[in-house]
Amino acid sequence: MPLPHSVPAAPTPVVGTISVKLDVNGTEHTLQIDPRVTLLDALREYIGLTGTKKGCDHGQCGACTVLVDGHRINSCLALAASYEGEQIVTIEGLADGEDLHPMQAAFIQHDGFQCGYCTPGQIVSAVGLLAEGHAETDADIREQMSGNICRCGAYLNILAAIREVRDNALTHQNSEVR
Template structure:
């Protein structure tokens, strides 16, 4: 016996190695879930639920949506759009490009319009969210909704909820003073049917207090 102590790595290195091993395990599980065919995942979901939940720890979220308070547990990766549609059943907010380019998913967060597909749900803790379902007052439509109907501001209707939400915010922002200004500040909302002139007319009428421009 030489009397030498066993060669062991420093505490910091042991912690680092453990962290790396945990990261590799979690990364491998995430990759397996992402690449597995839907039928395989479905068949094995009962066995994988606990393992997947361990990877994606859920976070407490408190939001006020259309005047209704919700106390939820959500995964950090869930977008506000998916929370509204999949968890709360508010499907009026549409998933278009899912990249913040079309505006179909526009909602109001504390009165400011945002693309909900680009906003993580957990970043909205404690905030007030308004969707297209929250604009009307019971059976009475919001003036912007009425104006869109009157001026045929939609065709297929897929982009309409986002268009209306942006239009309401546009007037509140003070950016509806001319046709050119309206077109500029509504440019983030795409209508593939090309109903832009009618959308502008609807916004101008609401801006003028219900009087045609």
């Protein structure tokens, strides 16, 4: 008997559903879903990755931010079927086993969270921001992170965490050039 929250190995086709293969955090998941299922709901309800949060469900708060092929998206506004064959990374996919991603470690070090609800989206968005190369100044970081809302107001600590990871990456790049 399957566990209550287990995902069946082979989805059974149901009238009105489609089969979708999603590559999430390096693992392929074959889902049998209604074509209207959002990527957020596919991640949370079908795959069981609940780190990505449902905040406003209107693309205005950023709690649902994930990376698709390295670009930040609001997964609450995206249909899961649209992302078949693309690489999706959630907060659960950032760490390397027990080793935290540098951004996760910086958020902890700088206390970049209070209640923690927005934290997964903030961290994933920050990782995408740095990968996009849009974080040259504090003003750039503030502007590029403006789609991620923190109701607790931990913005100064979030900025410090992003700045630290950016500066460490720049230092590392400069030492490789020499």
